[in-house]
Amino acid sequence: MFQTFQTQSGPDHVAERTKALRALMTKAKLDAVLVPRADCHQGEYVPACAERLQWLTGFSGSAGLAVVTKKSALLLIDGRYTVQAKAETDTDVFEVSLLPRARVSEWLLGALSKNQTIGFDPWNHTAGEIARLKAALAPKKIKLKPLPKNPIDTLWGKARPKAPANPVIAQPLTLAGRAASDKLADIQARLKTDGQHAAILTLPDSICWLFNIRGSDVAHNPVVLAFAVVPATGKAELYIDPQRLDAETRAHVAPVAKLLPPKAMAERIAALKAQGKKVRLDPETASFWFEMKLGAAAISRGQDPCILPKAIKSEAEIAGTRAAHIRDGYAMARFLAWLDDNATSGTLDEITAVRQLEAFRRETNMLREISFPTISGSGPNGAIVHYRVTDATNRKVEPNELFLIDSGAQYQDGTTDITRTVAIGVPTDDMKRHFTAVLKGNIAISTARFPKGTRGIDLDPFARRALWAIGEDFDHGTGHGIGSYLSVHEGPQSISRAGMVALQPGMLISNEPGFYKVGAYGIRIENVVLVTQPEQIGEGERPMMGLETITLAPIDRRLIDVDMLDKNERDWINAYHRRVFETLANGLDRATRDWLEQATLPI
Template sequence: MFQTFQLQSGPDHVAERVKALRALMTKSKLDAVLIPRADSHQGEYVPASAERLQWLTGFSGSAGLAVVAKKSAILMIDGRYTVQAKAETDTTVFEVSLLPRARLSEWLVSTLGKDQTIGFDPWNHTGAEIARLKTALAAKKIKLKPLAKNPIDTLWGKARPKPPANPVIAQPLALAGRSAADKLVEIQARLKTDGQHAAILTLPDSICWLFNIRGSDVAHNPVVLAFAVVPASGKAELYIEPQRLDAETRAHVAPVAKLLPPKAMAGRLAALKAQGKKVRLDPETASFWFEMKLGTAAISRGPDPCILPKAIKTEAEIAGARAAHIRDGHAVARFLAWLDDNAATDTLDEITAVRKLETFRRETNMLRGISFATISGAGPNGAIVHYRVTEATNRKIEPGELFLIDSGGQYQDGTTDITRTVAIGKPTEDMKRHFTAVLKGHIAVATARFPKGTRGIDLDPFARRALWAIGEDFDHGTGHGIGSYLSVHEGPQSISRGGMAPLQPGMLISNEPGFYKVGAYGIRIENVVLVTPPEQIGDGERQMMGFETITLAPIDRRLIVVDMLDQGERDWIHTYHRRVFETLAPQLDQATRDWLKQATLPI
């Protein structure tokens, strides 16, 4: 299995570990310490050796930050983790707050005294974070002190897992669609245009994209943890232990990059600084450590130059994504048919469902991994947005409830992400009404037409209007970017209240509105869509982009209130379901084909 169900952490050791940290703080003359979820690469997912926040607080979510002061402590999380955080940490030690990190400074100013000192690991915070904090704390003269060693690592000791050192593999040109050399030419041209001598790359997916390499250093993400320096001219430098690349991968990388051990990075930065070079560094993604080493004069602040070109998929990547979603659709259709066949047997639970879906994906014989831990939520667990089932929380899938399953696969030609909400037995009228409102929002996004320059924030209300009309909403974004055999969450594009990046043809993005009735059920309908090129619409004077839905799996017709849909929405459902059946049916076994035919009948 690519997923395990043991409880990863909990509140049992929180009090003693915080007490030990406070003792270390006293010895180091610190009044508070910051403990973020982030590692030195600032990715959403981190290796086991960097799970410092979980080790200290028990909280295992993918976003959060803790602060431990001498007499108080706080765990800051976002709205996805409200229930989870309170269950996993010791709430007698940590206050759990929904305050976003942008307001961390308010807690620090109200908690700490004048001239007190906060310790932080410069590898685990971005330059932008530290700059904002310094400004906010200046009035009270609270100091930020970069630490030479992370105090959690000291306390964790020999029990801390070793950093990953897994093999690096090449991503074939046939799947990437562009050579590393071609990508390097584009990045170097950008540097020259911007008057910069070099760029520092710290994001694993940017580095993997640029050099057409993949790895397995982080669970569910086929990335390599490494750093890179890209000069405006000449070969790039890839900072990774050379023995991690076999002869074939070395030959793949050699034409475009020199291989150097990570310990050589500090010396390289010192040389760039001494030579008076202008070095591009992304303050929103690069660790503060790089700013310490380069110094203000050498830094030319700007976004990671790989982020945008990586998000605009090549024709080969688009073809791969379509193929991966068809393959994944076969597995999901088999799973949904199996679920319907067994739902009334009183033998199903959340873990059984996860295992069965992974089995169907494995039977494609092309699965490289899952793209995130499957969210398998029965009844009230479906209302926990990022619920992760464990042996302790595993719940039966009962008649009269809704079952939400959000999952994805990593295939070498594409990354998938799909959510379906299924009626187990007879649904209530409220379930159907809420489901149909979510479906209307999903269709509104799927059918949207929009001009060049449209941002995700402009489209986000499309997904919410039907819910707003009945006095409801959801607290997560409507869509996130999707990588090409990379991270399932990719920027800069998103459909959300914070989605400021213009959507461009070739971007992959999820469409996933939802509704969550705490203590009862959750609803989410998610497909991946591709931004299509601008085209003329009738006699219109402006060309419009749109979305092509590439996820293929039926949407539960039993939960649809037909009278809530207008004719255009009904037509979309009919057309989508016809395409699902015609695309998937030829490769399915007879029993699944028969089930799919029923599941995709006109409503």
């Protein structure tokens, strides 16, 4: 199994660990300490050795920040983790808040006095984050002090896992679609245009995309933890232990990059500074440590130059994504048919469902990893947006409830992410009403047409309108970018209230509106969509882009209140189901094919 079901953490040690941290704070003359869910690479996902937030607070979500003062403590989370955070941490120690991370300063201004000092690890916060915090705290002259060693590492001691050092592999050109030399040439041309001598890259997925390499340093993400320097002229530099690359991968990298040990990075930064070079540094993705070492005179601020071109998939990556989703569609069809056969037996539980779905994906003989721990939520557990089933929380799938399964796979030609909500037994009218409102939002996104310059924030209300009409909403974004055999969450694009980046053809995004009735059930319908090339619509003067649904799996017809759908919505669901059946039918065994035929009948 790629997924384990042991309880990773919990509230049991939170009080004693927080007390120990406060003792260290006293010795270091600190009035507060910041503990983010981040590492030195500033990616969304971190290796086990960097799970400092979880070690301290018990909270295991992928986004959060803890602030500990001598008398109080705060755990900031986003809307995905409202239920989870309160269950995993000790709420007698940590106040749990949805206060946006950008406004942590408000809490600090209230908790601290003038001229007090906050300690932080300069590797684990971005330069932009620290700059904003400094400005916000300036009225009370509260100081931010970079620490030479992370205090959590001191407390964690020998029990802290070692940093990963897994093999690095090459991503074939047939799947990447563009040679690393071509990508580097484009970035170097951009640096020259912008008057910059070099760029520092810290994001694992940017580095993997640029050099066409992959790894397994972070669970479920085929990335390599490394740093890179791209000069405007000459060979790039990849800072990683050369022993991690076998002869084949070294031969792949050698034409475009020098391999250097990570410890050489500090010397290189010092040389760039001494030579008066202008270095491109992304303040939103690069650690504050780089800004400290470079100094203001050397820094030329700019977005990581890989982020946008990585998001716009090559023809080969799009073809790979299509193939991966057809393959995944076979596995999902088999799973959903199996679920229908077993769900009402009284013996099926959440973990068994996870195991079975992974087994079907493994039987494709192409599965490299899952793309995140499967969310397998029966009844009230489905209302926990990022629920992770464990041996302790495992629940039976009960009759007349809803079952939500959110999962994905990493194949070498593509990354998948899909959610389906299934009726177990007979659904209530409320279940059908909420499900259909979510479905209407999903269809509204799927059928949207929009001009050049449209941002995710512009489309986000499409997914919510039907829910708003019945007095409901959801607290997460509607969609996130998807990588190509890379991270399942990829920027800069999103469909959300924070989605300020214009959508462009070739971008992959999830489409996943939801509804969550705490203590009862959760509903989410998620497909991956591709932004299409602009086309003229009839006599219209402006070409319009659209969203092509790539995911192939039936949507539970038993949960649809047909009277809530208009003709265009009914036509969309019927056409989608027809395409699902026609694409998958011939690759399935007879029993699954028969089930799929029934599951995709017109409504």
